[in-house]
Amino acid sequence: MEVHIVSTVYDISVEKMNGETATLGNYANQVMLIVNTASKCGFTNQFEGLQKLYETYHDQGFVVLGFPSDQFMNQEFDNSDEILDFCQTNYGVSFPMHKKTDVKGKEQHPLFQYLTGEKKGMLGGEIKWNFTKFLVDREGKVVERYSPQTKPEKIETDINKYL
Template sequence: MSQFYNFTAKDLQANDVSMEQYKGKVVLIVNTASECGLTPQFEGLEALYKNYRDQGLEILGFPCNQFGKQEPGDEKSIAEGCVVNYGVTFPMFSKIEVNGDNAHPLFKYLKKELGSILGSKIKWNFTKFLIDRDGKPVKRFAPTTKPSGLEKDIKKLL
């Protein structure tokens, strides 16, 4: 079994969510922020989710305030902002850290599996990790890669 399925994270309502519930799905994990220049990517992510969720795509959003303090709100304001401003229906999780000693274990794992030119660091908001149906991390995308630029890779895995 893939190590990915051993992780849990808290959703915006503080419930523990096991990644095991995404077994057999293609999963896109994104560290998000609601006050970033890249925040409009929520629209593209939601479009991908609507187009491919019935074929097995899951998108998981993880708010993070480590880059320019661009996610200052609490879970309630994050949830409201995502839904009201961008119509987000994919799962969003509680705010986490993605770099440093307090990085969420899931992001430590993803960075180890899919390093970048920065090594094991995440550069900015909206870094994306694509995981295949077997729970194997297969590709990492830069923050500036638009969601539409992921479609070809997602379709291959579906």
């Protein structure tokens, strides 16, 4: 795997569902909630809450970024079209979704290397399951990490603090 020197989250390139590459610099000065997702997980219904947060706060400079992962008991579809169709049809997802991503291990995407490296403490280290969430402030600093069990509505107070 290629080594990337990353000084801020904004330096990181990600691949959109349509295959385009973009940097998170496109979201500079916005509050980001970055989530590793899965379509066939017990927490999949969190898409509904994530979409609600996105709709409520998007106009204030907030974005949810979904990164599907198949690293936890193969709970994701094989291709991007299936993932996107599932999310849009079942949960009305309109926030940006990205290509299937390795969030841990030897092939861990640089974004998740950065996120897990920045947020230590009780929830620090390797991602253990789907729907781990990272809140990034307008300056690109990782300010909170939430467990998969944390429902999106429980994050609303923190989002408001950083908007």
